[in-house]
Amino acid sequence: MKNFRWAEPQTIEQAVALLAKGEGKAYPMAGGTDIFTEIQEGVVEPGLVVDLKAILGLSSIQKDGEGVRIGALTTIADLAADVMIRQDHPGLSAAASSLATPQLRNVGTVGGNLCQRPRCWYYRDAQMVCRKKGGSQCFASKGKNKYHAIYGGGICHIVYPSDLAPMLIALDARVTISSPRGERKLALADFYALPSKNVRRENVLAADELIREVRIPTAKKNEKSAYIKVKERETWDFALASAAVRAIVSGADLNDPRIVLGGVAPIPWRLVKTETSLQGKKITEASIKDALRADLQEARPLQENGYKIALVEAAVSRALLSLV
Ligand SMILES: Cc1cc2nc3c(=O)[nH]c(=O)nc-3n(C[C@H](O)[C@H](O)[C@H](O)COP(=O)(O)OP(=O)(O)OC[C@H]3O[C@@H](n4cnc5c(N)ncnc54)[C@H](O)[C@@H]3O)c2cc1C
Numbered sequence: 165m166k167n168f169r170w171a172e173p174q175t176i177e178q179a180v181a182l183l184a185k186g187e188g189k190a191y192p193m194a195g196g197t198d199i200f201t202e203i204q205e206g207v208v209e210p211g212l213v214v215d216l217k218a219i220l221g222l223s224s225i226q227k228d229g230e231g232v233r234i235g236a237l238t239t240i241a242d243l244a245a246d247v248m249i250r251q252d253h254p255g256l257s258a259a260a261s262s263l264a265t266p267q268l269r270n271v272g273t274v275g276g277n278l279c280q281r282p283r284c285w286y287y288r289d290a291q292m293v294c295r296k297k298g299g300s301q302c303f304a305s306k307g308k309n310k311y312h313a314i315y316g317g318g319i320c321h322i323v324y325p326s327d328l329a330p331m332l333i334a335l336d337a338r339v340t341i342s343s344p345r346g347e348r349k350l351a352l353a354d355f356y357a358l359p360s361k362n363v364r365r366e367n368v369l370a371a372d373e374l375i376r377e378v379r380i381p382t383a384k385k386n387e388k389s390a391y392i393k394v395k396e397r398e399t400w401d402f403a404l405a406s407a408a409v410r411a412i413v414s415g416a417d418l419n420d421p422r423i424v425l426g427g428v429a430p431i432p433w434r435l436v437k438t439e440t441s442l443q444g445k446k447i448t449e450a451s452i453k454d455a456l457r458a459d460l461q462e463a464r465p466l467q468e469n470g471y472k473i474a475l476v477e478a479a480v481s482r483a484l485l486s487l488v
Pocket residue numbers: 191192193194195196197198199200201236240262263264265268271272273274275276277278279280281325326327328369373374375376400401402403
């Protein structure tokens with residue numbers, strides 16, 4: 165590991181000022197559960213690490229007239245245990261509880277979860293200079309691609325590994341972003357960017373920007389949500405595929421459904437055609453299967469990951485049926 169400098173700012177304004185001066189070699193760190201492995205393995209070589217943990221006021225979950233505000237430094241364990249979240253947004257509780265191990269949930273944060281880097285084994289190998297690291301090829305496209313993307317790949321086939329991101333997008337969450345220029349707010353759905361837009365990054369954050377908080381609008385009457393994660397093994401694991409769903413439910417009818425997949429594309433992947441087809445419909449195994457057909461036909465599996473199509477069908481089906 166190469167030496168690097170370390171800073172512990174006390175305010176978010178100090179933190180973004182340090183990032184701005186870092187000329188692209190300064191990296192923010194929250195819980196460190198992701199970025200430390202990258203530094204240890206030589207995948208990133210920071211000049212300066214900006215430790216965010218001393219910043220006060222970014223680790224609470226609060227309800228106000230518009231909904232819920234979740235500070236970026238809130239731990240995954242606190243999110244999973246929050247009674248109000250469990251009541252109003254059970255899908256988010258389920259996503260947080262499904263993530264990693266108790267130890268990692270105690271340390272890992274919401275902001276870090278939404279900004280974590282991909283798990284692609286070619287990206288995580290410092291010797292493999294793939295497109296994400298400035299190289300000219302995606303080694304997964306013709307290599308070992310069992311865990312890679314079936315949607316949205318093209319020039320780079322990573323999958324976005326966050327469990328919170330698809331669920332928060334299904335809940336229409338927005339993020340507040342701080343920088344030396346002030347604050348901006350963005351729908352979380354617009355925060356992520358496909359490799360065709362910028363193959364080096366997975367989101368639209370500039371090097372001197374930080375997520376400050378996540379906001380979820382107040383749950384509507386009869387709103388329900390669920391998160392189903394399919395893993396290769398029962399112990400901790402990333403999603404092979406996951407389905408985050410949210411809808412207004414009356415009887416067995418769904419209104420205003422949102423269906424967002426994790427683990428199958430470089431960004432959380434929304435199934436808009438399935439949502440449109442299910443609008444106002446009775447939810448049954450048959451209606452879900454029928455509605456999914458068009459979106460499933462658009463999947464473009466690689467040599468070793470065609471099995472993910474069946475996982476998507478099962479995860480979406482189980483998640484939607486659990487709402488009624
Ligand atoms: C063994 C293991 C299992 C895991 N399993 C899962 C899993 O099942 N599901 C899952 O979703 N994740 C999983 N993770 C990934 C990770 O640990 C978690 O996502 C965790 O929530 C990351 O949070 P952190 O605070 O530790 O992030 P850090 O490591 O501190 O940061 C992660 C990235 O986000 C950036 N960052 C941090 N905070 C901010 C901010 N406020 N604004 C902008 N950028 C920021 C950092 O610069 C870094 O690039 C796992 C990790 C490990 C090591």
